[in-house]
Amino acid sequence: MSANVLYTNLSGYYDLMCADIDYPAQSQGVWRLHQLFGNGGTRHLDLACGTGPHIRHFLDYGYQCQGLDINQPMLDVAEQRCPEATFSLQDMGDFRFEEPFDLITCFLYSIHYSDGLDKLTSCIRRAREALAENGLLCFNAVDKTRINNNLLVSHTNRHEGSEFTFRSGWHYRGEGERQSLRLSIDKTTGGVSESWHDEHAMVALSFAEFEALLSPLFEVHILEHDYERIVPWDGSSGNALFVCIKR
Structure with missing residues (x-):
């Protein structure tokens, strides 16, 4: 996505x-x-x-x-x-x-x-x-040149009866002019979970x-x-x- x-x-x-x-x-x-x-x-x-x-x-x-x-x-x-x-x-x-x-x-x-x-x-x-x-x-x-590919930031919040967990982190393969922002969102409502995942190319x-x-x-x-x-x-x-x- x-x-x-x-x-x-x-x-x-x-x-x-x-x-x-x-x-x-x-x-x-x-x-x-x-x-x-x-x-x-x-x-x-x-x-x-x-x-x-x-x-x-x-x-x-x-x-x-x-x-x-x-x-x-x-x-x-x-x-x-x-x-x-x-x-x-x-x-x-x-x-x-x-x-x-x-x-x-x-x-x-x-x-x-x-x-x-x-x-x-x-x-x-x-x-x-x-x-x-x-x-x-x-x-x-x-x-x-200073991106740590293993570092992720995560936090959880509740909203209108659902629990959301957000995670994001930079990734750079070590060469070129492209890096990516990796983002995931997990939503749980009444025991039912949905997830969105993205790796968006960035300069x-x-x-x-x-x-x-x-x-x-x-x-x-x-x-x-x-x-x-x-x-x-x-x-x-x-x-x-x-x-x-x-x-």
Whole structure:
């Protein structure tokens, strides 16, 4: 089953699947980075916005927000959560807006959902075109050379009489520009179980390759993947925050 079908079919459970994500901390951390590195503006675009939980926080910070995603059921939920925002059904590899943004975000490693290196390059170029002068692009990423194929993240939640177990993990075969996100969802209701499994191909880069791609277009800062502190990447951890300033 493809990831798009999986996420569309389970859009009603998406927030449950992401229940362990600290959206307030992530949003506040990027807001802080925007205050430090940004141009002072408040026009915000969230790429691959899903059901809009990050946008909800940026609206509360006083931003004028827009979000895009390729799954309409996700956007339907986002519109209910964030009626003040504007949403559009677009591919982040080829998007266009008429007015420039001061901050463009892409949370939850969604930058890797670009379908290959060409699409990722297009996404980055589109983001630069969509930013105002000194605008900020901020996203998190995983370094393909530091992926542990044996590491899985798992959590269980109950919802409307059913028990859900969610598992996910990165996999990289050791060469090339493709990695995958392996995802499984088990739902048990009254002793009857259903399962969904997916291995979705995603673009794979090292942080050095990310920096080489970004540097001609932005002033690039690579930070530790820590939304509570602003700390330069230590050169060894496999997750990082990229803060990219349009010059």
